[in-house]
Amino acid sequence: MSLNGRPDLLSIGAFAQRSRLSLKALRLYAELGLLLPAAVDRETGYRYYAVEQIERARVLELEGVTASQEVAAFWAEAEASVAVKQRLVAYLERHLEGRGESMYEVQTREVPEQEVISITRSLTVADLVNFIMESNGELSTQLERAGATPTMPWFVVYHGEVNEDSDGPVEVCLPYSGSVTPQGEAALRREPAHREAYTTLTTAQTVFPQILDAYGAVDAWVQRNGLQLSAPPREVYFTEAEPKADEPFCDVAFPIG
Numbered sequence: 001m002s003l004n005g006r007p008d009l010l011s012i013g014a015f016a017q018r019s020r021l022s023l024k025a026l027r028l029y030a031e032l033g034l035l036l037p038a039a040v041d042r043e044t045g046y047r048y049y050a051v052e053q054i055e056r057a058r059v060l061e062l063e064g065v066t067a068s069q070e071v072a073a074f075w076a077e078a079e080a081s082v083a084v085k086q087r088l089v090a091y092l093e094r095h096l097e098g099r100g101e102s103m104y105e106v107q108t109r110e111v112p113e114q115e116v117i118s119i120t121r122s123l124t125v126a127d128l129v130n131f132i133m134e135s136n137g138e139l140s141t142q143l144e145r146a147g148a149t150p151t152m153p154w155f156v157v158y159h160g161e162v163n164e165d166s167d168g169p170v171e172v173c174l175p176y177s178g179s180v181t182p183q184g185e186a187a188l189r190r191e192p193a194h195r196e197a198y199t200t201l202t203t204a205q206t207v208f209p210q211i212l213d214a215y216g217a218v219d220a221w222v223q224r225n226g227l228q229l230s231a232p233p234r235e236v237y238f239t240e241a242e243p244k245a246d247e248p249f250c251d252v253a254f255p256i257g
Contacts, residue, residue, distance in 0.1 A: 009039060009048035019057035029060060104199040104217035108256075113193040114151070114175040117142065119185045120159075122167040125208055132156055135172035136240075142186055148178030153238040155253075157231075194230055197222055198253035204245040206235075214252040222254055231255035 016023050029035035030047070035057055037047035049057075119135040136154065143150050157171040173191065182188055199214050215233065222229065236251040243249055 009050060012037070012047045012049065015049035015054070015057070019054050021057050021060065025060075026057075029057075035060060104201075104214050106197055106199050106218055106221040108195060108197050111191075111194050111196055111255075114191040115177070115188065116173040116175050116191050117180060117182055117186055117188055118157075118171050118173040120169050120171040120187070121185070122169040123162070124165070124167050125163050128162060128170065128208075131170065132172055136174065138184070139172065139174040139186060142183055143174065143176050143178075143180055146178065146180035148176045148180040151175045151177060153236050155234045155236040157234045159232050192231075194255045196253045196255045197227070198236065198251040200248050200251050202246050203243055203249040206249055211252070218252055218254050222256060227256045229254055230257040 010018065012023060012026060016026055019026075021029075026035065026047075030037060035053065038050040038053065039048045040046070041048070117139050119139060121131060121135075123131055140150060152175075154172075154174045157173060158168060159171060160166060160168045162168045162170060175191070180188070197218055199218055201211065201214055205211065205214065218233070233252065233254045236253050237249070238251075239249065
């Protein structure tokens with residue numbers, strides 16, 4: 001079936017003219033995976049492009065340092081996406097073979113009641129790290145301006161699942177002593193005293209999706225011991241700066257009844 005009658009697609013010649021790229025450049029970018037045709041006619045082999053691809057093509061047309069930076073950014077994003085998928089495959093292999101849970105030692109502890117200042121937002125995993133770091137910085141600044149004292153550790157509560165499709169919400173919490181009036185998205189609340197099951201992770205173990213192994217290990221421990229969650233799971237951070245890959249960084253913790 002010919003695609004020539006589809007008004008939403010441009011022939012490679014028409015697309016080259018509108019994007020100011022040569023036919024040779026378009027074929028090269030297709031081979032490199034930088035700009036793939038929207039469709040290829042199975043009968044003729046002709047390539048067709050969508051109108052919305054013109055903006056991407058014009059980025060590739062930029063000259064000098066700007067073009068180099070744009071291409072580098074494009075590849076960095078593509079490589080990051082592949083890296084996440086590779087880690088997800090490795091996680092699934094460990095999970096299916098039953099190897100993930102045995103990597104983690106689960107312990108319990110008592111956590112006292114705390115006053116916390118927090119920011120809550122719905123977001124997917126792509127925005128998670130930036131949100132956590134930016135919120136931590138914003139909350140620390142608000143405490144400093146108010147003359148309140150942050151107390152360690154700080155923690156991140158997952159009120160719902162966070163991945164490429166699910167958006168939480170996620171709450172970044174800083175315990176403190178003193179008095180503060182929250183600004184912007186920040187809010188104050190009291191975190192009740194509780195007991196929690198937890199396992200400690202190195203920096204390398206916190207990378208998504210490997211961190212899911214730790215959640216699975218603590219959840220399995222809770223189930224085996226006939227316990228139930230009393231509050232949403234969280235990550236508890238006992239350092240402000242990110243340590244080396246093989247050094248302890250945070251705990252995955254489940255409040256238990």
